[in-house]
Amino acid sequence: MPELPEVETTRRGIETTVTGRRIAGLVVRDRRLRWPIPIGLEDEVAGQDIKGVGRRAKYLFIYCKRGALILHLGMSGSLRVLESAVPPEKHDHFDLLLDSGRCLRFSDPRRFGSLHWTRGDPATHRLLERIGPEPLEPEFSGAYLHRVSRGRRVALKNFLMNSHVVVGVGNIYASESMFRARIRPGRRAASLTTSEAQRLARAVKAVLGNAIRVGGTTLRNYVSADGSPGYFRQKLYVYERAGRPCRVCRTPIRRTVHGQRSTYYCPSCQK
């Protein structure tokens, strides 16, 4: 479920609960996430003081005095704040217990999520050191997009989803951004003109920014940190709307596949 807006919503949702607290314990029930949770992490983390919560791409950071936890929600993960460590359910893989008595519970049916610990700056962690700019930062601009797309033959939608180009643009928002920029997702990246690159960068910022403002899109069973669902608070223009009329021009939305992922677009609005 989580794309960048959902991850940022989660970050904000846990921030005030965990900042300034001490970790009373880490309880791991299933280590088999995308990367196994290291044995002994419980001892490393217990007693650490939490300084704050950060995010880079879709990775969440819990900064501690002597290191940081690096968390990823994968495709089906969620992080919730509980008043106490009530009995866990099937996919509740670990709990971070706080000295306040509260519990930060990680749940992830598909186990594509992950938990790492680093003693250094998490931004320089092996998984993060070579990724592209944040989409909402000024560094990500039309000029940047135009420059890095020169000579690239991949479909624009895949290009947008490449974390070396820009981070945090997942499958839903890639389609939505292409629609907002009125550019066909299957075009080669190199075909972007300067004005189209400008439109596309602005579209990505607007789509992600709006989604964050309303607390994430949320399809199916995503829950934010307080457990609220937040269904469809963002209006989707093309995603999962194949065959239905375009909200702008009524032309039926088309579905295609790029890089084994569903792509949606309006054949009339997008050129």
Add this chain to the structure above:
DNA sequence: ATGGGCACCTGGCTGC
């Protein structure tokens, strides 16, 4: 360097 495909996993839905 680039692009394409695969892998990791479970659950929900569809259609027979």
Add this chain to the structure above:
DNA sequence: TGCAGCCAGGTGCCCA
């Protein structure tokens, strides 16, 4: 009602 088949929001890695 049962079951096989297909699909799903991520992303690191391997190979040509």
